Amino acid sequence: MGASRLRQILVHSRHETEIRAVYMLSQVRGVLKGAVAWVFVILLILGFALFGVPNINEFSSSAAIDVGGEKYSAQFVQGEFNRIVNQRRQESGGQFTQEQAIASGLPEQVVSSIATSGALKKLSEQMNLSVPRELVREFLQNNENFQNPATGQFDQTVLQSILQRNGITAAEFERRIAEDLMRNQLVNALSGSGPAPVPFSEAILLRETERRSVSYLIVTDEMSGKAAEPTPTDLQTFYDENPAAFTSPEYRTFQILEIRADDFREGLQVPEEELQRLYELNKPRLYDVPETRTIYQITFDTETDAQAAVASLRQGKPFENIATERGLTLSSVTFEDAQKSQILDPAVAEAAFQGDLEEGSITEPVQSLFGWTVVQIAGISPPETKEFAEVRDELEADFLANDTRREVLNTIDSIEEERDTGATLEMAVEVIDREVRTAGPVERSGLTPEGIGATGITTEQLVEAFRLEEGEETEALELPTQDGYFFVSLREITPPTLKPFDEVRDEVVTLWRNQESANRVADTITNIRETVEAGATLAEAADPFNRTPIEIVMDRNFNNDAISASFNEQLFFADQGDLVSGPAALGNAQIVAKIESIGFARNQVSPDEVNMYRQYIGYQLDQELQEAFMTEVRDGYGVKVNRQQLDVIFGEL
Numbered sequence: 075m076g077a078s079r080l081r082q083i084l085v086h087s088r089h090e091t092e093i094r095a096v097y098m099l100s101q102v103r104g105v106l107k108g109a110v111a112w113v114f115v116i117l118l119i120l121g122f123a124l125f126g127v128p129n130i131n132e133f134s135s136s137a138a139i140d141v142g143g144e145k146y147s148a149q150f151v152q153g154e155f156n157r158i159v160n161q162r163r164q165e166s167g168g169q170f171t172q173e174q175a176i177a178s179g180l181p182e183q184v185v186s187s188i189a190t191s192g193a194l195k196k197l198s199e200q201m202n203l204s205v206p207r208e209l210v211r212e213f214l215q216n217n218e219n220f221q222n223p224a225t226g227q228f229d230q231t232v233l234q235s236i237l238q239r240n241g242i243t244a245a246e247f248e249r250r251i252a253e254d255l256m257r258n259q260l261v262n263a264l265s266g267s268g269p270a271p272v273p274f275s276e277a278i279l280l281r282e283t284e285r286r287s288v289s290y291l292i293v294t295d296e297m298s299g300k301a302a303e304p305t306p307t308d309l310q311t312f313y314d315e316n317p318a319a320f321t322s323p324e325y326r327t328f329q330i331l332e333i334r335a336d337d338f339r340e341g342l343q344v345p346e347e348e349l350q351r352l353y354e355l356n357k358p359r360l361y362d363v364p365e366t367r368t369i370y371q372i373t374f375d376t377e378t379d380a381q382a383a384v385a386s387l388r389q390g391k392p393f394e395n396i397a398t399e400r401g402l403t404l405s406s407v408t409f410e411d412a413q414k415s416q417i418l419d420p421a422v423a424e425a426a427f428q429g430d431l432e433e434g435s436i437t438e439p440v441q442s443l444f445g446w447t448v449v450q451i452a453g454i455s456p457p458e459t460k461e462f463a464e465v466r467d468e469l470e471a472d473f474l475a476n477d478t479r480r481e482v483l484n485t486i487d488s489i490e491e492e493r494d495t496g497a498t499l500e501m502a503v504e505v506i507d508r509e510v511r512t513a514g515p516v517e518r519s520g521l522t523p524e525g526i527g528a529t530g531i532t533t534e535q536l537v538e539a540f541r542l543e544e545g546e547e548t549e550a551l552e553l554p555t556q557d558g559y560f561f562v563s564l565r566e567i568t569p570p571t572l573k574p575f576d577e578v579r580d581e582v583v584t585l586w587r588n589q590e591s592a593n594r595v596a597d598t599i600t601n602i603r604e605t606v607e608a609g610a611t612l613a614e615a616a617d618p619f620n621r622t623p624i625e626i627v628m629d630r631n632f633n634n635d636a637i638s639a640s641f642n643e644q645l646f647f648a649d650q651g652d653l654v655s656g657p658a659a660l661g662n663a664q665i666v667a668k669i670e671s672i673g674f675a676r677n678q679v680s681p682d683e684v685n686m687y688r689q690y691i692g693y694q695l696d697q698e699l700q701e702a703f704m705t706e707v708r709d710g711y712g713v714k715v716n717r718q719q720l721d722v723i724f725g726e727l
Contacts, residue, residue, distance in 0.1 A: 138719040139185060141192035142711030148719045155184050155723075181724045189713045190704060194257040196711050203259055205252040213251060230444030231373045234418070235406050243418055244443060261700065269688035270695055279687060283675040284630065288645060289612050289623040290667035291602065292636050292658055297619045298594035304586050312586045313575050319585060320578045325515035325523065325568040328539040330531070331503060333485050334558035335478040344473045352469050353462045361460040366411040368453035369426050370404070372397060373445040380439035380446035387436045393450050411455060419443050426451070482558055486550045489561070499547050499563040514539075515568055538562040595664050599655050602666055606653055612668045625670075635660045645669065
């Protein structure tokens with residue numbers, strides 16, 4: 075690999091670092107890039123929801139996550155998940171859905187983050203670490219992400235905008251900063267945050283820029299003499315010595331019973347009055363959409379400055395100009411479609427939702443948590459109510475889903491009651507007027523004896539069938555589609571059987587010929603190797619076969635139709651002058667190669683790229699150390715995850 079490949083590595087490393095930033099503490103691999111401000115701005119602004127630690131009122135006796143006795147409730151886990159989904163949705167312009175979040179593995183990332191954060195919190199408590207409020211205040215004051223770009227000073231409006239967008243209170247934000255700063259004392263203490271030692275990085279750099287001059291010869295069946303014809307004795311001996319090749323696999327025949335919700339849906343009706351009752355019951359929570367307002371708001375240090383801004387606005391000055399004068403954009407001081415309860419500051423919320431305000435109205439300055447706040451109403455969306463007719467079909471579907479689910483469970487109970495008396499699954503289904511279906515015989519991969527894939531069998535059912543002993547039956551197991559359950563009853567096991575010679579004679583002939591060809595090619599390879607080891611060149615050894623070796627210069631990523639990735643690896647493990655042989659990349663040929671010379675393209679790497687590479691290697695070394703540390707911390711506190719609760723949380727989204 076030369077300089078171009080090295081540049082790819084460096085570009086990839088930078089890209090990889092950006093991707094990992096939002097999962098820093100959870101994956102450990104992201105906490106390694108240096109300065110406190112950089113680490114925690116990424117943690118707190120881009121992904122702080124991952125790292126919150128719940129208050130005592132968020133614990134429960136049946137925890138979704140338990141870290142050394144510190145319990146994190148299912149509600150807390152779901153809250154953290156929802157925060158990140160909302161944050162991603164804002165960043166993507168409303169395009170990120172909960173379904174996409176689940177498909178991308180976000181639930182596992184959230185669980186891992188909470189567990190990691192909890193383990194670090196336990197360790198910091200054990201070490202009596204604490205962060206004074208003065209340090210938190212200093213962090214906020216000095217962090218450029220909370221500063222006004224025009225003045226370079228801390229700006230409460232910027233901070234409040236960040237809190238508003240992420241749905242977190244100022245007190246909670248301060249608590250999280252303190253906890254993250256405290257954990258940072260543990261994490262950054264292990265980070266060298268510098269380049270790798272020169273001898274170490276130079277050795278790796280030489281390895282990455284190594285080039286090898288190789289000559290190789292492809293040895294085919296045609297080069298290896300005339301193929302022999304098998305005698306009856308040869309075939310019988312080959313059959314006797316390779317029984318596994320001619321043995322049929324184990325087959326199983328089993329019965330399947332599926333109980334699906336759709337089986338009970340036909341003919342079901344929901345009384346109209348029941349749907350109306352459900353509508354009224356859920357109306358305040360689901361169907362009454364409260365009033366929302368889009369507001370501009372900006373905070374001043376003094377009431378005088380705020381009054382001056384109000385006067386300018388009422389004289390027609392655009393709010394955007396007020397924001398620009400303070401080094402802000404209009405979007406950064408705009409809160410779109412906010413409900414009253416979603417505005418963090420109660421005083422600002424009361425002012426913004428006064429009943430007599432209209433679109434364009436400007437409030438008097440409000441003494442808020444962070445100073446004197448001025449609000450202008452940019453838009454008002456009145457409260458809405460979804461009428462019964464709009465949601466009737468949805469209510470009916472939900473009601474029937476509950477009803478059919480209840481019927482499914484009742485049916486399963488009936489089957490289990492019969493089986494408790496000693497009845498088989500086939501006998502038990504008679505009470506529910508159903509029939510089991512027979513599947514098989516099939517092998518473990520799902521193929522029939524004819525080599526055809528069996529239909530109507532799920533992977534889960536096949537796994538269960540090969541887990542049981544003959545005559546055993548499963549309990550009710552949920553279908554992968556989560557719309558019902560299934561049972562499996564194993565009826566018969568057909569053990570592996572050696573097929574008679576006459577039945578597989580053609581197959582024996584084919585495999586014998588393949589083996590005979592491979593032996594001749596191997597003998598030719600041995601002959602060539604012995605010739606070269608006796609002092610001849612590879613070209614001289616190839617001459618009797620009317621072949622000329624191919625000469626190439628290759629790096630560690632080279633491959634073609636002859637040289638596979640695995641053969642390339644063998645070549646780079648060998649010494650200069652060594653012979654290496656093995657299967658060619660394509661076909662049934664073999665390849666024999668000689669390492670003619672070894673060199674390095676070290677001069678193609680610039681000093682700047684070398685420095686970047688040293689930083690990258692240092693970063694990787696830090697990662698390994700951090701990962702080992704975090705693994706030990708988590709293992710030490712015994713992280714326990716209640717998968718059943720998590721399945722309930724994310725299965726209902």
